[in-house]
Amino acid sequence: MNSENLHKLLVETPDVDERYKMKTKLINDVDPYTLKDGELSLIVDDLPKIEFVDIMAYLVFTHSFYTKEQIKAYKSLQSYKYFESGFVIKLCTKIINDFVVLLGKVKHSQRANAKPLETWVIANKHGNVSTAHCTCMAGSGEACSHVGAILFAVNYFNSRDEGMSSTDVQCRWIVPSLSTTVPVVPVRDMNWGLPFIAQQPQEIQAGTKNELITILHKVSALGHTSALMRIVEPFASKLEATNTVDLPTNLWKYQNLCYTITYEEKVAVEVSTRRQAECSDWFKQRAGRITASKFRAVCKTGLIKPALSLIKALCYPTKLQHCPKPILWGVTNENNAVEEYRKNMEVDHEEFIINDVGLIISTKFPQFGVSPDRIVYCECCLGGCLEIKCPYLLNFNNVTSIEQYLQMRSTCLLKSEGKVILNRTHAYYYQVQAQIFVSELLYCDFVIWSPNIFFKERILPNFEF
Structure with missing residues (x-):
């Protein structure tokens, strides 16, 4: 067959x-x-x-x-x-x-x-x-x-x-040794009773109430107390209650609690975290806060049952043990992008300054924190922040123009009215808006950099966002 x-x-x-x-x-x-x-x-x-x-x-x-x-x-x-x-x-x-x-x-x-x-x-x-x-x-x-x-x-x-135990193989009977004292008889003639009469346990008589009171009197005479004294008279009425403190009001009392931080605390956090992931304060201060990079995920998750992975990411930020290639590429080339951005800005902006920045916490809503890549300032535009992206795929796929990047599925850009802009529904746009409002600066320059591409868009605060 x-x-x-x-x-x-x-x-x-x-x-x-x-x-x-x-x-x-x-x-x-x-x-x-x-x-x-x-x-x-x-x-x-x-x-x-x-x-x-x-x-x-x-x-x-x-x-x-x-x-x-x-x-x-x-x-x-x-x-x-x-x-x-x-x-x-x-x-x-x-x-x-x-x-x-x-x-x-x-x-x-x-x-x-x-x-x-x-x-x-x-x-x-x-x-x-x-x-x-x-x-x-x-x-x-x-x-x-x-x-x-x-x-x-x-x-x-x-x-x-080669090294199996007895439980790893099929059952094998152990051949009993020959006995000269126990005769071999049919099952019907075997005595299945106990070979001796087991000793029966003695019955213990329950104590009387008077015996219990007598014992408790002896305990009291020694200066000690017993838990039984709290339910047995005449001892129970003589003992004072040990819990005289009122229970606190339940936590609903604090549901409208408003928590703020001072401007001095905000500055101290920003200064101590300028090295970002290289210092421990960076992770401590971000724990429990909604950061700009997670802002879109927070906006889109369910209120009744938020994503567990998102809660863990917000509450337990940890340093990556093995840095993925895309992140390593971005960290390595960030300074190259900053330098090209500086040269681009110094052409048309007077007294242009660019500085490192740490974690910026909102004084009014300290559950929010942002960390732009840089803080920038010039006499004509005043203060703003800089957010840099160095997509690994641009280098990996040898992309040489913005037009090519627009065709990629992973692009964050789109063309609107003949102009290339950051997609307003992309997580990067949420990130930029969070940085503007939490830092209380006037704008954010969004930059995409690769060895062959430099894209910059100035994004202003969206008050209807």
Whole structure:
């Protein structure tokens, strides 16, 4: 009987179908996919003794039926990770002639919910692997990662067999030693009673109230008290209440509490955090505050059930242990962007000044904090803030113009009335508006920089935002 898989091979790839039939001749032309669960064994002792050298010999040194060259499937040697990650969800055996057929099911590495792949391997009892097949795209090559995962699973169970405990194997009766004192008799003649009469526990009589009062009098005479004295007369009426403090009003009393900070405190925080992520105060002062970079996420999350990840990000800001490449790119090139911005501004702005800045907290609403990349000032425009973005994709994709950047899915810009502007629904626009209002400055210059692109837009406060 042929399986549905063999019929599919016959229709789609006749050459692979011929090879499939050649492989099954080792096991009397039995198609492994036609074997039923009742014909298969789950006993560990039936597994072939496959060792790592057998896996290496098959995946690397076996000659391919199609190319006549060694398979050299070195990548499949890494399929131990498939087994280690639990992708092998079924493994059973069927012994035919001198061969052991291994049948298994292996999950997809990228599609966990997809139907598992069906894989079979033919090996002899000593561990020499003859051939294999899998229903994955590369399964006809006989050495895919799923085949490797099955082989490593067998190797794992074989290695465990060397040091198995009594609970890892089927139950084995312990042969009792011969007894010369206890006769062998039928069950009906056995005495199932206890060999001796167990001693019955003595019944303890309950004490009387007078005995309890007498004991408490002795305790009181020694200058001590007992919890029983609070419920037993005449002691209870003589003891004073220990809790004379009124309970506080519940927290609803403080629901309209207005919390503010002074201007001096605001300045002190800003000065102490100018090194930003390089100082501990930066993380301490941001904890629990809505910062500009999270402003859009806060505006969009649900009030009744806000996103847990957002709450954690606001309440527990932490330093990144391993800085991702996009962030590292931005940090590394920030000074390059600042320098180009400075040259651009000094052409038309008198007495132009640019300074570092730390965390700025709102004095009226101290739950808000912002940290622009720089604070800028000139005689003509007065004070403003600077926000710089150095998108990693602009350099990675070799983007050389704003027009190219506008076409990218990740762009934060759009063209309106023939002019390129920051998208008013983008998180960066929320960030810029938060910086303007919390810092109480007049504007924010939004800059996008890459080695080939320099974009600047001056954004004014949006009072209807």
